Amino acid sequence: MTFTREIDHGTPPAVATGKSVTLTIDGQSVSMPEGTSIMRAASLTGCSIPKLCATDSVESFGSCRLCLVEVEGRAGYPASCTTPVVEGMVVRTQTDRLKQLRRGVMELYISDHPLDCLTCAANGDCELQDQAGAVGLRDVRYGYDGATNMGQPKDQSNPYFDFDPSKCIVCSRCVRACEEVQGTFALTIENKGFGSKVSASQGEDFLGSECVSCGACVQACPTASLIEKKVVDTGTPDRAVVTTCAYCGVGCTFRAEMRGEELVRMVPWKDGKANRGHSCVKGRFAWGYAQHQDRILNPMIRASVNEPWREVSWEEAITHTANEFRRIQEKFGRLSIGGITSSRCTNEETFLVQKLIRQGFGNNNVDTCARVCHSPTGYGLSKTFGTSAGTQDFDSVMKADVILVIGANPTDGHPVFASRMKKRLRQGAKLIVIDPRRTDLVKSPHVEAEHHLPLRPGTNVAMLTALAHVVVTEKLYDEDFIRERCDWDEFQDWADFVSEPSRSPEAIEPLTGVDAQEVRAAARLYATGGNAAIYYGLGVTEHSQGSSTVMAIANLAMATGNVGREGVGVNPLRGQNNVQGACDMGSFPHEFSGYRHVSDDATRKQFEQAWGVKLDKEPGLRIPNMLDAATDGRFKGIFIQGEDILQSDPNTHHVAAGLAAMECVVVQDLFLNETANYAHVFLPGSTFLEKDGTFTNAERRIQMVRKVMTPLNGYADWEIVQLVANAIGLNWSYEHPSEIMEEIAALTPTFAGVNYDRLDAEGSLQWPANDAAPAGTPTMHIHGFARGKGKFVVTDYVPTDEKTGPRFPLLLTTGRILSHYNVGAQTRRTSNTAWHPEDRLEIHPSDAENRGLKDGDWVALRSRAGETTLRALVTERVAPGVVYTTFHHPETQANVITTDYSDWATNCPEYKVTAVQVSLSNGPSDWQQEYAQQAKRSRRIAPVEPAE
Ligand code: SF4
Ligand code: SF4
Ligand code: SF4
Ligand code: FES
Numbered sequence: 001m002t003f004t005r006e007i008d009h010g011t012p013p014a015v016a017t018g019k020s021v022t023l024t025i026d027g028q029s030v031s032m033p034e035g036t037s038i039m040r041a042a043s044l045t046g047c048s049i050p051k052l053c054a055t056d057s058v059e060s061f062g063s064c065r066l067c068l069v070e071v072e073g074r075a076g077y078p079a080s081c082t083t084p085v086v087e088g089m090v091v092r093t094q095t096d097r098l099k100q101l102r103r104g105v106m107e108l109y110i111s112d113h114p115l116d117c118l119t120c121a122a123n124g125d126c127e128l129q130d131q132a133g134a135v136g137l138r139d140v141r142y143g144y145d146g147a148t149n150m151g152q153p154k155d156q157s158n159p160y161f162d163f164d165p166s167k168c169i170v171c172s173r174c175v176r177a178c179e180e181v182q183g184t185f186a187l188t189i190e191n192k193g194f195g196s197k198v199s200a201s202q203g204e205d206f207l208g209s210e211c212v213s214c215g216a217c218v219q220a221c222p223t224a225s226l227i228e229k230k231v232v233d234t235g236t237p238d239r240a241v242v243t244t245c246a247y248c249g250v251g252c253t254f255r256a257e258m259r260g261e262e263l264v265r266m267v268p269w270k271d272g273k274a275n276r277g278h279s280c281v282k283g284r285f286a287w288g289y290a291q292h293q294d295r296i297l298n299p300m301i302r303a304s305v306n307e308p309w310r311e312v313s314w315e316e317a318i319t320h321t322a323n324e325f326r327r328i329q330e331k332f333g334r335l336s337i338g339g340i341t342s343s344r345c346t347n348e349e350t351f352l353v354q355k356l357i358r359q360g361f362g363n364n365n366v367d368t369c370a371r372v373c374h375s376p377t378g379y380g381l382s383k384t385f386g387t388s389a390g391t392q393d394f395d396s397v398m399k400a401d402v403i404l405v406i407g408a409n410p411t412d413g414h415p416v417f418a419s420r421m422k423k424r425l426r427q428g429a430k431l432i433v434i435d436p437r438r439t440d441l442v443k444s445p446h447v448e449a450e451h452h453l454p455l456r457p458g459t460n461v462a463m464l465t466a467l468a469h470v471v472v473t474e475k476l477y478d479e480d481f482i483r484e485r486c487d488w489d490e491f492q493d494w495a496d497f498v499s500e501p502s503r504s505p506e507a508i509e510p511l512t513g514v515d516a517q518e519v520r521a522a523a524r525l526y527a528t529g530g531n532a533a534i535y536y537g538l539g540v541t542e543h544s545q546g547s548s549t550v551m552a553i554a555n556l557a558m559a560t561g562n563v564g565r566e567g568v569g570v571n572p573l574r575g576q577n578n579v580q581g582a583c584d585m586g587s588f589p590h591e592f593s594g595y596r597h598v599s600d601d602a603t604r605k606q607f608e609q610a611w612g613v614k615l616d617k618e619p620g621l622r623i624p625n626m627l628d629a630a631t632d633g634r635f636k637g638i639f640i641q642g643e644d645i646l647q648s649d650p651n652t653h654h655v656a657a658g659l660a661a662m663e664c665v666v667v668q669d670l671f672l673n674e675t676a677n678y679a680h681v682f683l684p685g686s687t688f689l690e691k692d693g694t695f696t697n698a699e700r701r702i703q704m705v706r707k708v709m710t711p712l713n714g715y716a717d718w719e720i721v722q723l724v725a726n727a728i729g730l731n732w733s734y735e736h737p738s739e740i741m742e743e744i745a746a747l748t749p750t751f752a753g754v755n756y757d758r759l760d761a762e763g764s765l766q767w768p769a770n771d772a773a774p775a776g777t778p779t780m781h782i783h784g785f786a787r788g789k790g791k792f793v794v795t796d797y798v799p800t801d802e803k804t805g806p807r808f809p810l811l812l813t814t815g816r817i818l819s820h821y822n823v824g825a826q827t828r829r830t831s832n833t834a835w836h837p838e839d840r841l842e843i844h845p846s847d848a849e850n851r852g853l854k855d856g857d858w859v860a861l862r863s864r865a866g867e868t869t870l871r872a873l874v875t876e877r878v879a880p881g882v883v884y885t886t887f888h889h890p891e892t893q894a895n896v897i898t899t900d901y902s903d904w905a906t907n908c909p910e911y912k913v914t915a916v917q918v919s920l921s922n923g924p925s926d927w928q929q930e931y932a933q934q935a936k937r938s939r940r941i942a943p944v945e946p947a948e
Contacts, residue, residue, distance in 0.1 A: 010039035023089040038080035054081035058176040102135040127222035157207035159831030160285040167225040174217035183422035185445040213281040245283035246688035249574030251697025280415035289829040308940035322727035324664040338365025342642025343576035346693025348740035364620030368587035375906035376541040380550025386787025391569035399567030401530030406434040407539020451522040455512040458913040464552035468498040470523035478561030486790035494792035531567030547905035574698035581696030589620035594748040627658030637664040646674040650909035684713035691716035808915035824888035839892040840873040842884040860921040866896035
């Protein structure tokens with residue numbers, strides 16, 4: 001793609017009413033949806049009206065007066081951005097009088113603007129320049145020395161963009177973008193008239209303000225007043241490639257704007273159906289890790305983890321890997337090796353890794369990081385609805401009347417979706433939040449939850465059953481829906497179960513700590529408030545009853561008829577960018593792609609025919625079982641692509657012991673991560689900027705990832721997997737990921753209609769996309785559940801074995817923060833550390849006071865599993881008795897203290913409930929210091945011998 005800006009139609013599309021009006025613009029007769037502005041109608045007709053304060057990402061404001069038009073029969077000159085089209089209207093956009101008026105307006109702007117265009121970073125990419133040209137400005141009668149804004153200091157506090165008030169034309173596009181698009185309300189226009197100026201929060205600098213650095217204001221700014229530092233340093237881009245963010249499951253698409261091979265900026269793509277032109281700080285700005293000096297670009301091997309790494313050629317590394325895997329299998333048997341696929345890699349790469357294991361290793365010992373996040377979603381939704389995926393697209397939230405968020409913190413974890421959700425809440429939808437923490441959604445500017453149920457960690461099932469109790473006993477269920485769409489007998493069994501008095505809000509109040517009347521009110525609102533949609537995250541799944549909680553959510557949605565149309569549904573907010581895709585692609589040890597069990601003869605036969613080998617019908621080992629088998633001496637080799645299980649998985653000591661017991665640990669990653677401390681082979685990985693492929697987001701939306709630069713390590717990850725496969729004797733010959741997708745489509749019924757040509761043409765597809773659903777499936781289960789009748793499952797509350805007591809009186813729960821991502825391997829190598837340089841322990845003021853702790857003190861955090869040290873953050877965001885931390889920094893090793901308890905159905909670890917004690921400390925523990933030393937030793941790379 002060569003560089004052209006996306007067209008800006010000036011105002012957003014009209015809210016659809018289904019009606020259109022016909023009018024004449026500059027002699028052309030056009031029909032437009034009712035409510036469209038004259039400006040947008042003209043733009044869509046190919047006639048651009050000059051504008052400054054209007055842009056199509058925000059509602060029109062009508063302040064600059066540059067967009068005046070003439071309308072027959074109307075006095076004066078209405079602003080085209082604020083005037084809607086009317087049947088029979090006759091509009092003229094270019095007349096002598098209009099030209100004169102526009103030049104007059106532009107003269108005023110220019111007289112108060114520093115005319116240093118030739119040295120301005122936005123030269124050639126500035127709307128003020130463009131519009132001065134468009135109105136034919138040739139002279140400025142008032143001179144060029146307007147002093148209003150000149151000489152004001154720049155605000156360069158934000159690591160990614162600058163604010164230069166002298167270039168500001170006070171169009172307020174930034175203010176409106178912050179309010180309407182992002183929903184943070186961090187900006188205001190201070191003062192009036194010539195004294196007007198943009199101000200962040202209460203006159204703070206951007207970094208110190210409430211700004212979350214989403215960049216919407218920078219994108220909206222028509223001048224160089226708000227501009228990316230990288231553009232200032234590099235110059236304006238000269239080409240653009242549309243690709244998909246590699247951070248979270250929202251799946252924002254961007255124009256990667258390039259100058260040669262250098263990425264200049266990421267601009268959210270307006271046509272992106274997941275993000276609709278918006279992004280968060282990570283996707284827009286935190287991509288510098290791709291060129292970070294820590295990246296390992298050459299393959300390395302070593303005989304033992306105590307030796308320094310030795311850089312070798314790709315050929316030697318691949319041959320060594322293949323020899324080691326073959327040697328281990330010959331000595332310890334077919335089942336002694338396995339692998340882990342990556343939810344950060346593309347669908348095609350993930351598919352190849354599981355194929356390598358099934359076809360090449362001859363077993364099903366493959367698992368993925370979804371094991372530790374959303375495996376209960378797969379299990380629970382598959383049991384109840386018949387499909388292991390969320391039911392809606394993101395746009396659906398705009399039709400919800402009631403939004404129930406449980407165990408999720410979208411403003412930090414899924415920020416772009418959170419902005420959309422907040423927009424709907426500002427329009428009047430009601431919000432219920434079920435979460436132990438007072439997350440931002442509970443109360444933020446112009447958003448306040450109707451009900452916040454701050455339950456004790458570990459009591460989700462009891463809470464959801466109590467909500468169901470109210471729905472059933474107060475007869476708020478949707479009998480017609482249940483009779484038509486679900487199994488009525490199963491419903492009755494479930495209804496009897498939830499109706500038991502022991503499951504009432506009053507009975508469970510001592511368990512959950514939540515006022516029963518509040519629970520009753522929330523249940524009534526959910527059941528009777530109109531379209532009700534549930535969104536949930538890892539606060540639901542990462543529990544010993546994770547799968548039960550997912551099924552309890554599904555029960556509630558079915559009982560109230562809130563499935564199968566827009567505005568409702570059950571929506572897991574997926575963590576990593578491609579966790580949905582990794583699950584879809586057959587990364588679980590019991591399933592082929594498309595969630596078909598390995599014991600199913602017909603499915604297995606299909607794969608056997610395609611791959612020319614006999615496949616194992618026994619499910620393989622899950623990650624924790626691989627580690628157990630390793631410590632038992634039965635599992636000796638593993639290929640880990642793009643996952644850092646030592647940092648991300650529970651009970652770090654156990655993970656370390658498992659890895660240390662293996663004879664060949666192969667890690668493929670961008671950086672020497674924590675797991676690589678135990679590796680014998682390191683294969684450098686490629687970033688999302690360096691390869692083609694697809695990711696599938698939380699809406700089941702398959703989107704293109706496109707190569708924008710040459711891989712620094714020489715190969716895309718799919719090519720490296722192919723090299724390993726061929727070295728162990730497979731005969732793969734993929735030349736492009738599109739060929740892998742062809743194989744996926746041929747072998748996976750839900751992907752049958754997916755191919756790169758369609759993705760290029762249509763932008764994205766939501767699976768199932770096949771003959772039964774040729775256009776894809778934005779909303780699932782419309783005419784019936786995928787499994788036939790929806791299944792109500794009785795979900796008895798079983799308290800976790802992890803109990804508080806005198807030694808460990810507090811409950812620890814973990815999560816993530818906006819600026820960082822998962823184990824932080826990428827974001828810690830960007831300027832995002834400006835917001836979150838370390839993991840902190842959130843503790844309620846009363847708990848802190850009881851322990852003599854102050855904000856910022858070092859504290860020891862102890863559980864039955866282990867101990868770590870970090871600094872305290874005293875805050876009322878957590879309830880008394882609950883503490884919270886993130887796990888983005890390896891120095892903290894938060895998972896040293898999480899336990900081995902896991903979900904009964906899927907082994908998903910119980911990250912969200914650990915009984916702990918907190919006490920004052922002097923700083924990092926001996927263990928942490930020793931660990932840091934060991935990690936340093938393990939990362940040594942031997943100097944390269946000079947050539948003879
Ligand atoms: S970067 Fe985002 S949050 Fe910050 S001021 Fe701009 S629009 Fe608001
Ligand atoms: S900073 Fe940019 S967008 Fe904001 S008011 Fe000034 S010129 Fe307009
Ligand atoms: S991290 Fe998520 S919300 Fe942020 S830009 Fe990337 S996909 Fe979008
Ligand atoms: S663009 Fe219409 S008034 Fe500014």
